């Protein structure tokens with residue numbers, strides 16, 4: 123059954139509010155917002171479910187109030203702009219889901235290509251997905267001494283196993299980021315399957331653009347060069363924050379501990395490196 127629900131969409135930058143409607147189910151208190159990105163000609167006027175919005179520019183961002191996890195909500199978008207003195211009108215539906223970012227692009231194809239080339243979150247992954255064995259995940263979180271109040275970030279979260287484990291085992295907030303939309307989808311399914319939506323968020327993002335100041339524990343399974351590339355961001359973590367890396371060190375930073383784990387039946391030993399911020403230079 124489809125019902126109309128009045129929602130408040132908040133402009134990300136906090137500049138304005140707009141009221142619009144979405145067709146879906148009632149939001150619950152334990153649910154999460156959905157994120158909507160709309161690309162359109164800079165001068166265009168945007169209406170969401172018939173309600174005018176106040177933002178301007180080529181990219182308009184919105185955040186919904188908390189929505190029920192795993193359900194799809196639909197907004198109707200209408201964009202109007204002038205071309206050669208005539209009104210151009212385009213209409214589309216935006217399908218959004220709790221914890222996910224949806225992009226709708228109304229621009230002509232040639233303009234789209236230019237911006238897509240610049241959008242950092244639209245490029246391909248720097249390293250392919252290889253999951254950390256569960257025993258190694260457990261050891262990484264143990265080595266980081268995760269405790270109540272910690273906020274865990276997994277940079278390149280794959281199928282979400284590290285953030286899901288952090289939430290389930292330690293009851294802490296955990297945020298996963300991945301540039302690959304398939305991994306984001308997989309992580310969200312994992313979060314949903316394990317019913318940790320209250321504690322875990324998953325976002326599509328390029329990890330090199332993230333502000334990590336909220337994190338107190340950062341987990342990595344990337345490559346040595348990528349760990350080094352992250353150092354300027356990791357250096358800004360609060361003192362006492364822990365960084366754990368599966369298999370790869372971070373040249374220039376002396377680890378506080380290095381442990382080896384050989385999961386049952388595994389062919390090889392896995393290394394785990396721990397640093398505490400500020401780390402000792404090598």
Ligand SMILES: C[S@@+](CC[C@H](N)C(=O)[O-])C[C@H]1O[C@@H](n2cnc3c(N)ncnc32)[C@H](O)[C@@H]1O
Pocket residue numbers: 246247248249250251252253254276277278279280281282283284299300301302305327328329330342343344368
């Ligand atoms: C080796 S997997 C690790 C997955 C998970 N952290 C684990 O330990 O099971 C690396 C992940 O990083 C993601 N990734 C690669 N480059 C990225 C980037 N620049 N920004 C965000 N994610 C990225 C890949 O898509 C992949 O899922």
